[in-house]
Amino acid sequence: xxxxxxxxxxxxxxxxxxxxxxxxxxxxxxxxxxxxxxxxxxxxxxxxxxxxxxxxxxxxxxxxxxxxxxxxxxxxxxxxxxxxxxxxxxxxxxxxxxxxxxxxxxxxxxxxxxxxxxxxxxxxxxxxxxxxxxxxxxxxxxxxxxxxxxxxxxxxxxxxxxxxxxxxxxxxxxxxxxxxxxxxxxxxxxxxxxxxxxxxxxxxxxxxxxxxxxxxxxxxxxxxxxxxxxxxxxxxxxxxxxxxxxxxxxxxxxxxxxxxxxxxxxxxxxxxxxxxxxx
Amino acid sequence: xxxxxxxxxxxxxxxxxxxxxxxxxxxxxxxxxxxxxxxxxxxxxxxxxxxxxxxxxxxxxxxxxxxxxxxxxxxxxxxxxxxxxxxxxxxxxxxxxxxxxxxxxxxxxxxxxxxxxxxxxxxxxxxxxxxxxxxxxxxxxxxxxxxxxxxxxxxxxxxxxxxxxxxxxxxxxxxxxxxxxxxxxxxxxxxxxxxxxxxxxxxxxxxxxxxxxxxxxxxxxxxxxxxxxxxxxxxxxxxxxxxxxxxxxxxxxxxxxxxxxxxxxxxxxxxxxxxxxxx
Numbered sequence: 102x103x104x105x106x107x108x109x110x111x112x113x114x115x116x117x118x119x120x121x122x123x124x125x126x127x128x129x130x131x132x133x134x135x136x137x138x139x140x141x142x143x144x145x146x147x148x149x150x151x152x153x154x155x156x157x158x159x160x161x162x163x164x165x166x167x168x169x170x171x172x173x174x175x176x177x178x179x180x181x182x183x184x185x186x187x188x189x190x191x192x193x194x195x196x197x198x199x200x201x202x203x204x205x206x207x208x209x210x211x212x213x214x215x216x217x218x219x220x221x222x223x224x225x226x227x228x229x230x231x232x233x234x235x236x237x238x239x240x241x242x243x244x245x246x247x248x249x250x251x252x253x254x255x256x257x258x259x260x261x262x263x264x265x266x267x268x269x270x271x272x273x274x275x276x277x278x279x280x281x282x283x284x285x286x287x288x289x290x291x292x293x294x295x296x297x298x299x300x301x302x303x304x305x306x307x308x309x310x311x312x313x314x315x316x317x318x319x320x321x322x323x324x325x326x327x328x329x330x331x332x333x334x335x336x337x338x339x340x341x342x343x344x345x346x347x348x349x350x351x352x353x354x355x356x357x358x359x360x361x362x363x364x365x366x367x368x369x370x371x372x373x374x375x376x377x378x379x380x
Numbered sequence: 381x382x383x384x385x386x387x388x389x390x391x392x393x394x395x396x397x398x399x400x401x402x403x404x405x406x407x408x409x410x411x412x413x414x415x416x417x418x419x420x421x422x423x424x425x426x427x428x429x430x431x432x433x434x435x436x437x438x439x440x441x442x443x444x445x446x447x448x449x450x451x452x453x454x455x456x457x458x459x460x461x462x463x464x465x466x467x468x469x470x471x472x473x474x475x476x477x478x479x480x481x482x483x484x485x486x487x488x489x490x491x492x493x494x495x496x497x498x499x500x501x502x503x504x505x506x507x508x509x510x511x512x513x514x515x516x517x518x519x520x521x522x523x524x525x526x527x528x529x530x531x532x533x534x535x536x537x538x539x540x541x542x543x544x545x546x547x548x549x550x551x552x553x554x555x556x557x558x559x560x561x562x563x564x565x566x567x568x569x570x571x572x573x574x575x576x577x578x579x580x581x582x583x584x585x586x587x588x589x590x591x592x593x594x595x596x597x598x599x600x601x602x603x604x605x606x607x608x609x610x611x612x613x614x615x616x617x618x619x620x621x622x623x624x625x626x627x628x629x630x631x632x633x634x635x636x637x638x639x640x641x642x643x644x645x646x647x648x649x650x651x652x653x654x655x656x657x658x659x
Binding site: 103192194195196197198199200201202203204221225226229230251252254255256257258259341 | 382471473474475476477478479480481482483500504505508509530531533534535536537538620
């Protein structure tokens, strides 16, 4: 991978990079197409990273179908698929850990200890191998975007980070490889997450500034779906991930919710302009 | 720095890199000369890294004399001095942390919590900026060598790590910026550290395989210096840093000892071939 990257860059070609864990869906393809519009070459990696799964999580069952993934990539503007093995990325005695203190311990990180250290570590390794000009991330994993943007800045990595908007099914459910875990009944109820977040954002835009009230509005909507087991719903500053009492500035509302064996996440990000005299 | 590095490498020149905290002495200059023999260009960084000092440590008093350092460099085969400011390397909100799990928590790391995470973090940043072909480290900081070699391997950094032998005063005291803290009397006694390690290695080569006995030999020698306050003396596997009960293979003996306000470290590394039938 490094040799290929060097060769392309020596020719002056700009590289866009989309890291994935496979089980590719329209969300990934959307990132790939955006990357292709801005770069001369696009590299996609497929690696189900054991380091970012907790011991009780779904590593063993995470959907894997490399043949189907490569088939999908063949129809897209992709120049190289980087498919490292775990034994290559994590040889015996592997011990390096990379993280972003603070940002990695809140929200998703509080519920999934070690998750973001696993993400940071593998993405840094992938960036060292691919050496892209631009790294493309999906807004669906909003905290991951914040963490990795900070990592790239803090470690002076010579790469630009771009976010692609969340791609949704026609009923609003965010595309996710984990949607494959949903039963038909769960699948029918899962759009409540996006609906609840959309209502929250609309109420904020309409003037409600109290985060607890906004949160309650969304929680109540999700409670209307009998199969939804809400894990968390947070309203935070989109850059620092600090909890907000009153919404203002760049706001991020994130939800994590179980439907049966599937743990789904979604988020909405919006800007609330501070009014004259408002704190 | 990155622009300069790119320019030199685009011309096919190989870069050697010697990171330092300034207060340059013959040990640093020896690394620089070795780097120059193997590379086309040599970059030296000078940065007293706050991240690797504990709150009770000597960051504020660490010897700094940039003018004198640059004067010394002017007489050496150095092509560029990289002098980043702390506000550049660690801007507001800086939160990335890089470490090598396990290796960073033993020996020096046990006595200096967070020290090696600070070292790993800054060296990774320096490597991203300088992008050298070879990184030169001093054997005097043996654990630092092991930790950084592992970091480079684990993170797939495209750089070769080389160690330079410890440079010593004529009486055996290892060159160190912290020797400047020693009173005349302390300075006169400080060579016991090297003497003790040399005796330990000689006894091992002469057939003593019991690590406790070897350790006792060295501890007793250091106890002969009334101003020495021994902090630790460890005999470990040179690659894994695991403590040894019997010495065999590549062995590293490390000492940390206070003389007045100065905390000095030294080490000796030697190979003991396993004899037929020996475990």
